Amino acid sequence: MTGGVVAAVDLGATSGRVMLGYVDDGMLRLEQVARFPNGPVPGPDGLHWDFSALYRHIVQGLTEALRREPGIASIGIDSWAVDYGLVHGDELLGEPFHYRDERTARGVEAVHGEAPFEELYRRNGLQFLPFNTLYQYAVEDRLADADVALLIPDLVAFLLTGARFAERTNASTTGLVDVRTGQWDHELAARLGIPASALPPLVDPGTTLGTLHGEARERIGAPLEVIAVGSHDTASAVVAVPLSTPDAAYISCGTWGLVGVELDEPVVSDAAREANFTNEGGVDGRVRFLHNVTGLWLLSEAVRTWEAEDGAPIDLPGLLDAAAAVTGDIPLFDADDARLSAPGDMPARIAAVLDDAGAVVPATREAFARTIVESIAQAFADAVATAGRLTGRDIDVVHIVGGGALNRLLCQATADRSGLPVLAGPVEATALGNVLVQARAHGWFGPDASLEDLRRVVAASVSPERYEPRS
Numbered sequence: 231m232t233g234g235v236v237a238a239v240d241l242g243a244t245s246g247r248v249m250l251g252y253v254d255d256g257m258l259r260l261e262q263v264a265r266f267p268n269g270p271v272p273g274p275d276g277l278h279w280d281f282s283a284l285y286r287h288i289v290q291g292l293t294e295a296l297r298r299e300p301g302i303a304s305i306g307i308d309s310w311a312v313d314y315g316l317v318h319g320d321e322l323l324g325e326p327f328h329y330r331d332e333r334t335a336r337g338v339e340a341v342h343g344e345a346p347f348e349e350l351y352r353r354n355g356l357q358f359l360p361f362n363t364l365y366q367y368a369v370e371d372r373l374a375d376a377d378v379a380l381l382i383p384d385l386v387a388f389l390l391t392g393a394r395f396a397e398r399t400n401a402s403t404t405g406l407v408d409v410r411t412g413q414w415d416h417e418l419a420a421r422l423g424i425p426a427s428a429l430p431p432l433v434d435p436g437t438t439l440g441t442l443h444g445e446a447r448e449r450i451g452a453p454l455e456v457i458a459v460g461s462h463d464t465a466s467a468v469v470a471v472p473l474s475t476p477d478a479a480y481i482s483c484g485t486w487g488l489v490g491v492e493l494d495e496p497v498v499s500d501a502a503r504e505a506n507f508t509n510e511g512g513v514d515g516r517v518r519f520l521h522n523v524t525g526l527w528l529l530s531e532a533v534r535t536w537e538a539e540d541g542a543p544i545d546l547p548g549l550l551d552a553a554a555a556v557t558g559d560i561p562l563f564d565a566d567d568a569r570l571s572a573p574g575d576m577p578a579r580i581a582a583v584l585d586d587a588g589a590v591v592p593a594t595r596e597a598f599a600r601t602i603v604e605s606i607a608q609a610f611a612d613a614v615a616t617a618g619r620l621t622g623r624d625i626d627v628v629h630i631v632g633g634g635a636l637n638r639l640l641c642q643a644t645a646d647r648s649g650l651p652v653l654a655g656p657v658e659a660t661a662l663g664n665v666l667v668q669a670r671a672h673g674w675f676g677p678d679a680s681l682e683d684l685r686r687v688v689a690a691s692v693s694p695e696r697y698e699p700r701s
C-alpha cells in the first residue's frame with residue numbers, strides 16, 4: 231500500500247471547502263485549507279447561487295493548497311445535486327438558479343403533462359422532488375442558447391480544465407438518466423424538448439477529466455489533473471460510510487437528511503414510488519436507495535430568523551443543550567411538509583404546520599428547537615423503517631455521517647425513535663469519499679480496491695460514536 235496527497239473541493243448548500251486529503255499506509259487524514267459561505271441569493275428573477283464568488287474561493291483555496299502541499303497528485307470536486315450552469319463559448323450564461331427557487335412548480339406541471347410521474351419513476355427511478363433538473367430545464371429560457379449545460383461540479387471542472395463531461399452519480403439526479411442502463415434517456419429528453427447539449431458525455435468516478443488550463447493553471451500554479459469523484463456530494467458521503475453490517479442503513483445528514491441503504495440493483499416498485507424513495511447512482515454502479523428528509527435546514531433556517539430578530543448570533547450548542555433539558559410533551563410536525571422548503575421565517579412556517587395539525591406551538595426557543603430536532607429524528611426513523619420494508623432487509627444499525635453526526639440530541643433521538651443503535655461519524659464523510667475515490671484512481675490502495683476496501687480505510691481512520699436506543 232502506498233500513499234500521497236490530493237485536494238478535495240466540497241461544496242455544500244451553506245458552505246464550501248477546499249481540503250487536503252492525506253493517504254498514508256491505509257489511513258486517511260484531512261486538513262482544511264479554505265472555508266467560504268454559500269447560500270441562496272435573491273435576484274429580480276428568483277433565487278440564484280453566487281457561483282462567481284464560489285469559483286473565486288475555489289481557485290484561491292486550490293492556490294493555497296498547492297502552496298502548502300506542492301506534491302498534490304490531483305483535484306476532485308463534489309457539490310449538492312440537480313443545479314446547473316449554462317455555458318456558451320467560454321462564458322457562463324448568468325448565475326445558476328438555486329433549486330429552492332419557486333419557478334420549478336411550473337416545470338413540474340409542464341413535464342408531468344407530457345410524462346406522468348408513474349412513467350418517469352419507471353424510467354429514472356427518482357423520488358419526486360420538484361427541483362429535479364428535468365423540471366428546471368422545462369422552465370429554462372436560455373437552454374437553447376447554450377453550447378452545453380453542466381451540473382455544478384462539472385461546471386467547476388470545465389472552468390478549471392476546459393473538459394465538458396457529466397459525472398454519472400450527479401447526472402442520475404437530473405431525471406434524464408435511465409435507471410436500468412445508467413445512460414442518458416435521449417428519448418425522454420427529446421419528448422420534453424430538452425436539447426442534446428444538456429446531455430454531455432457521461433463519465434464514471436475515477437476518470438481523469440483533464441488538466442488545469444489557461445487562467446486557472448496560471449493562478450493555481452501547476453498543471454494538476456482533475457479526477458471525477460462521486461461528484462454528487464451524497465454519493466461521496468456514502469462511499470465514506472463505514473457500513474458495519476450488511477443490513478446497515480445510513481443517514482447523510484447536513485442541510486438534508488438522506489436516509490437509505492446501498493443496493494446492487496434499483497427498486498422501482500409501486501411501493502417504492504409511493505414511499506417516494508429514490509434510486510440515485512452510486513460509485514461503482516451501486517444504487518443509493520434513499521429518501522430525502524428535510525434535515526438540518528429546518529434548524530438552521532429557524533436560527534437564522536432568531537438571529538435576525540436579536541441582531542446577534544445564537545449559541546447553537548447552548549440552545550441544543552437547553553433543548554435537551556426540555557421536559558413534557560414534545561409536539562411533532564411532518565419534517566417533509568412542502569411548506570417548509572423555501573427560505574424565510576421558519577419558526578412561523580413550522581408554527582402554521584403545527585397549528586393546522588391541531589398541535590401546540592412551543593412557547594420558547596429551546597422547546598421549539600426540541601420540536602424541530604425530534605421531528606427530524608422521527609422522519610429519519612420512519613424512513614429507515616420504510617427502507618427496510620421496501621428492500622426486505624432487517625435493518626440492525628443506523629450510521630449517521632456529515633455535520634448531523636455532531637448533533638448529539640439528534641443522534642440520540644434517532645436511536646430512541648428507530649429503536650436501533652446509531653453510529654455517528656465521520657463528520658467529514660463527503661470530503662473523505664472525494665479523497666478516497668481519487669486515491670484509488672492513483673492506485674494507492676492496490677490495483678483492484680473495492681468500495682468495501684475503501685470503507686475499511688475509513689473504519690481504520692475514524693471512530694464513530696455509539697448511541698444506544700433508550701426505551
Ligand code: LRH
Pocket residue numbers: 242243309310311312329462463464484485486488522
Ligand atoms: C445534499 C443534496 C441532496 C440533494 C439536494 C439537492 O447536499 O445533494 O442529495 O437531493 O442536495
